[in-house]
Amino acid sequence: MVKGTRQAVKPQRRVHRDIWNWTYRTHLVVKSPPTRNIHEQNINSSVDIDSSAVEFEIKQKDGTPVSSSAAVSLDNQLAFEFVGKQxxxxxxxxxxxxxxxxxxxxxxxxxxxxxxxxxxxxxxxxxxxxxxxxxxxxxxxxxxxxxxxxxxxxxxxxxxxxxxxxxxxxxxxxxxxxxxxxxxxxxxxxxxxxxxxxxxxxxxxxxxxxxxxxxxxxxxxxxxxxxxxxxxxxxxxxxxxSGYAIRVESCTASNGQSGQDQETLNIIEDSCPSGEVGKLMEEAPTKVTDNTVTFKLHPFKFNKVNAITVTCTVKVCPAGTAAECEALNCSSQPNRKRRSTEISDETVRKTFIILDPNLEFTSHDSSKKSSVSVNDVTTPIVAGVAMVIIMLLVVSIVVLLVVKKRRSNRKFQEDGVNKQTI
Structure with a gap:
């Protein structure tokens, strides 16, 4: 599960579309989906991946770049910036x-x-x-x-x-x-x-x-x-x-684990905020210039792992094809056009650490205690909902008991009146 201070998000196992991409990685990590025709760069849960066509950086609220050696507080803000290289x-x-x-x-x-x-x-x-x-x-x-x-x-x-x-x-x-x-x-x-x-x-x-x-x-x-x-x-x-025009196609966050321990959160889908990210998205993807795209995200964390890998797929359009990287209208169905053979999908990845002063610093080891996670955000909400349900059940039982007792008293009184009449 995904934890944060804004919203709990249910993790899902993902089967990603086949795409041609490159990958960047840092702690928060941006993790790339499996692809065909991929320029393989030893994608794993601990290595950042850079692209020759796209610069990718994640910054904190004060402008400090995040890295796998620096922890990010849950009350901070993360600014994602993608720039097409010239x-x-x-x-x-x-x-x-x-x-x-x-x-x-x-x-x-x-x-x-x-x-x-x-x-x-x-x-x-x-x-x-x-x-x-x-x-x-x-x-x-x-x-x-x-x-x-x-x-x-x-x-x-x-x-x-x-x-x-x-x-x-x-x-x-x-x-x-x-x-x-x-x-x-x-x-x-x-x-x-x-x-x-x-x-x-x-x-x-x-x-x-x-x-x-x-x-x-x-x-x-x-x-x-x-x-x-x-x-x-x-x-x-x-x-x-001449610079590369770009558009961020997708971004997925992962806890860096595999198999049954893997948790993921879709951040961007079809160049728009996903249905899963909800209020964690503080500023939707914005095309600042043809070759610069940014969005802002509230920090979150996966359960028992304070390292987050974020992998983003970025559509790259060389000179003369910039129109194919225009921003999409997220309020309507995306209109996909036939792409030029010169267009490519670059993947960038970064990883960073979420800081929770109440938990131990752990990196990718899920067997140890860690900082605030995606599940840590969900747990208080689930606990609160459970308490409300329990209180409602208790109140319902009390009301039923009171109603039953009143009915018993009324019947007893009616029986006494009948005996007196006889």
């Missing part, structure tokens, strides 16, 4: 930079993939510059589009070659390379002027010609540096993201 791609603008216009943030990264990950995880990031210079890598994030303000940027190395014996020297180009910048620096207008300057100086062996943030610079070297050249990369990337 996938982002990036368009490259070679040798371009935003010239640090607009609001930007500099982050040290280890490679281009790290820079992309930084931008993807930041919802305010719309583009970035990836810069490699002097052995360091930098990621410059922008919170606004700067495509219309991009400027050219480059850094190329040229080795002077005068071996032909002619009056003029040639230059061997090393694109995207630079020397150590430890010698002479001269402002110039273009690469031709930089080369001419080196040609006219016998001691000049090589040059770096760079343009960064509209500043053109010519670096001259008087020694061979070709063996110590480093990469210079300055590219601009714009972010293009």
């Amino acid at each position: 996938t982002c791609t990036y368009r490259k603008y070679p040798k371009k930079t935003g010239s640090r216009t607009g609001l930007y943030v500099t982050t040290v990264v280890t490679d281009l993939a790290s820079c992309e990950a930084v931008c993807t995880s930041d919802p305010t990031c719309v583009s970035f510059d990836f810069v490699v210079m002097n052995g360091m890598m930098g990621c410059f994030k922008y919170n606004e589009s700067v495509v219309d303000r991009l400027i050219d940027t480059f850094n190329d190395h040229y080795e002077k070659d005068c071996s032909s014996g002619s009056n003029s020297c040639s230059f061997i180009e090393y694109p995207g390379k630079k020397g150590p910048y430890d010698e002479l620096e001269n402002p110039v207008h273009d690469v031709t002027e930089c080369k001419t300057m080196c040609e006219n100086e016998t001691s000049c062996t090589a040059i770096d010609f760079s343009k960064v943030d509209n500043i053109i610079t010519c670096y001259r070297y008087t020694k061979r540096v070709v063996n110590v050249l480093t990469d210079v990369i300055v590219n601009h990337y714009t972010k293009q993201c």
